[in-house]
Amino acid sequence: MEVLIIGAGIGGLTLGLMLHRAGIACHIFEAAPELKAVGVGINILPHASRELCALGLEDALAKVAVTTREYCFYNRFGQYIYSEPAGKFAGYDVPQFSIHRGDLQMVLLDAFVERAGADRVITGWRCTRVEHDGPEAIAHFEDVGGRPLPSQRGSVAISAEGIHSVLRKQLYPNEGPPKYSGINMWRGVTRWKPFLSGASMIRIGWHHPAKLLIYPIRNNVDAEGRQLVNWVCDIETPQYQARDWNRRGRLEDFLPAMADWHFDWLDVPQFISSSDTILEYPMVDQDPLPRWSFGRLTLLGDAAHPMYPRGANGAAQAILDCRALTDALVANADPVSALKAYEDRRLPATSEVVLANRKAPPDAILHEVYRRTGDKPFKNIDDVISREELIALSESYKRVAGYDKERLKSRV
Numbered sequence: 001m002e003v004l005i006i007g008a009g010i011g012g013l014t015l016g017l018m019l020h021r022a023g024i025a026c027h028i029f030e031a032a033p034e035l036k037a038v039g040v041g042i043n044i045l046p047h048a049s050r051e052l053c054a055l056g057l058e059d060a061l062a063k064v065a066v067t068t069r070e071y072c073f074y075n076r077f078g079q080y081i082y083s084e085p086a087g088k089f090a091g092y093d094v095p096q097f098s099i100h101r102g103d104l105q106m107v108l109l110d111a112f113v114e115r116a117g118a119d120r121v122i123t124g125w126r127c128t129r130v131e132h133d134g135p136e137a138i139a140h141f142e143d144v145g146g147r148p149l150p151s152q153r154g155s156v157a158i159s160a161e162g163i164h165s166v167l168r169k170q171l172y173p174n175e176g177p178p179k180y181s182g183i184n185m186w187r188g189v190t191r192w193k194p195f196l197s198g199a200s201m202i203r204i205g206w207h208h209p210a211k212l213l214i215y216p217i218r219n220n221v222d223a224e225g226r227q228l229v230n231w232v233c234d235i236e237t238p239q240y241q242a243r244d245w246n247r248r249g250r251l252e253d254f255l256p257a258m259a260d261w262h263f264d265w266l267d268v269p270q271f272i273s274s275s276d277t278i279l280e281y282p283m284v285d286q287d288p289l290p291r292w293s294f295g296r297l298t299l300l301g302d303a304a305h306p307m308y309p310r311g312a313n314g315a316a317q318a319i320l321d322c323r324a325l326t327d328a329l330v331a332n333a334d335p336v337s338a339l340k341a342y343e344d345r346r347l348p349a350t351s352e353v354v355l356a357n358r359k360a361p362p363d364a365i366l367h368e369v370y371r372r373t374g375d376k377p378f379k380n381i382d383d384v385i386s387r388e389e390l391i392a393l394s395e396s397y398k399r400v401a402g403y404d405k406e407r408l409k410s411r412v
Contacts, residue, residue: 001025001335004139004154006127006167008035010101011301011318012160013108017055018326020116027152028112031126031161033144035109037102040187040279041217041230043068043201044097044104046087047403048316051323053094060107065099066216066227069199071394073365076205077377078263081369082390086201091405098201098215100189100228104315125149129170130157132297155335156296158325160318163284165303171294178284181308181358183207184237185283186249188275189217191226195265198227203363204268206370207236210257211363212268231272232309233258234283249280283308285358288351293339300325305350308357313401317353320402321346349402356400364393 001024005012008030019026044052044061052061069089073081087096113121124144131138137157141149159167163178194216196202201215211234218228233254251273261268286306292299301318325342332338369384378384398404 001156001329002027002154003329004029004130004137004152004157005160006130006139006157007031007160007162007165007303008105008109008121008123009160009162009301010105010108010315011303011322012158013105013112014052014055014319015158015160015300015322015325016112016116016120017108018051018322019329020112021055022326022330024326024329026116026120027154028121029125029127029139029141029152030121030123031144033124035105035121035123037100037106039101039105040189041098041215042101042104042315043215044099044319045313045316045401045403046092046094046096047401047408048319049087049092049094049096050408051319055111057107057111058095060111061097061099061104062095064103064107064218065097066199066219068096068098068201068215069197070201072196072200072202073363073369074202074204074263075366075369075373075377076210076258076261076375078204078261079377079381081381082365082387082394084391084394092408098199098217098230100217100230101315103218127159127161127166130159130167130297132157132295134296137296154296156298156329156339158298158300159303160300161303163286163302163306165299167297168299168303171297171299172289175286178282178286178306181283181285182236182238183234183283184254184280185232185234185309186254186278186280187230187232188249188272188278190229190231190271190275191221192229192271192274193224193226203366204261205258206366206375207234208370208375210235210254211366212258212261213363214266214271229271231275233272247280249278251278253280285354288347288354291343292347293336293343296335296339298325298339298342304347305354307350307354310357310362313353313357316401316403317350321350353401356397362394362397362401364397365390368393 003026216227328338328342
């Protein structure tokens with residue numbers, strides 16, 4: 001069997017590593033002429049971390065990431081609401097990592113090249129379409145200049161191209177653009193001295209006037225012992241028009257909403273103003289598809305189930321896709337049946353996460369406190385919401401996303 005993987009992002013490279021471990025040959029084709037460590041921060045939740053650690057990557061990840069210690073929730077007045085431990089500190093058998101997306105991609109790439117060979121990753125090849133109904137999958141390519149490249153044949157082809165997947169558009173040409181949530185996002189990274197535990201994932205406020213997510217993704221980036229700290233600001237913007245995923249952000253468009261956020265552990269305006277680069281883009285997703293697999297072609301990761309970037313779940317769900325797809329290819333002699341089995345296992349689960357991120361995201365705690373207090377300071381959080389309610393809100397999302405401890409213990 002030969003698997004054609006289209007896209008050398010987190011999903012494509014993880015799939016390549018899992019297929020190699022299972023003894024299944026593959027090639028990974030990437031449209032970019034060179035793979036570089038680009039992007040900002042992401043979080044590797046326990047269910048995804050377990051899969052990467054099983055690939056022997058725990059030490060490599062620990063060297064370049066921050067091992068997340070806790071989640072913390074505050075209102076926009078800097079008042080503490082709730083906290084809970086994360087990863088191994090919460091009793092999981094694997095760590096939770098906060099990491100620069102580019103660092104994660106390079107860890108995966110280095111491992112794949114070392115194990116499978118450099119000739120198995122081919123850059124500068126943009127897939128234009130796949131013939132998927134015959135005895136083989138036939139992928140057609142062009143170079144960065146639009147000139148045709150030799151077609152490639154395999155047992156199956158896997159689209160791991162991300163939210164702008166060409167092959168998803170081939171399968172669903174009339175789907176339309178991603179759906180805007182009404183929330184605009186600004187994000188960046190800042191070099192800053194450690195605060196709180198030095199390994200905290202912190203959520204502050206609600207979309208009126210702003211919600212902020214902060215967590216460190218690299219340790220000791222300079223002689224002063226500062227960290228590289230990722231941040232994301234969400235603001236409700238009902239009539240947002242531009243849909244550019246790499247638009248440079250401007251402080252004046254969002255920082256005034258947090259102008260008075262001066263906490264004893266962080267001066268937010270100073271922190272945000274010290275960022276190296278600020279990007280602006282809309283929070284979008286797509287409605288769940290009725291199917292992913294067509295003959296010898298299927299979708300994986302954001303190409304299959306783009307979701308709101310809440311709960312650190314986009315990359316995690318892609319990694320879980322890789323495990324399910326590898327298991328299906330091992331268990332089924334017929335590749336077409338394998339792709340259908342993979343879809344049957346993962347499409348319902350990811351659809352539930354997409355819809356949960358719209359209605360009951362992991363920061364539902366912040367929304368509930370915002371609603372009950374009318375966006376006013378409180379005297380005592382226990383008078384607003386009980387600890388039992390806070391725990392229930394947190395555990396509810398973990399169950400939907402698939403990383404509650406009981407489910408992980410029961411899953412092989």
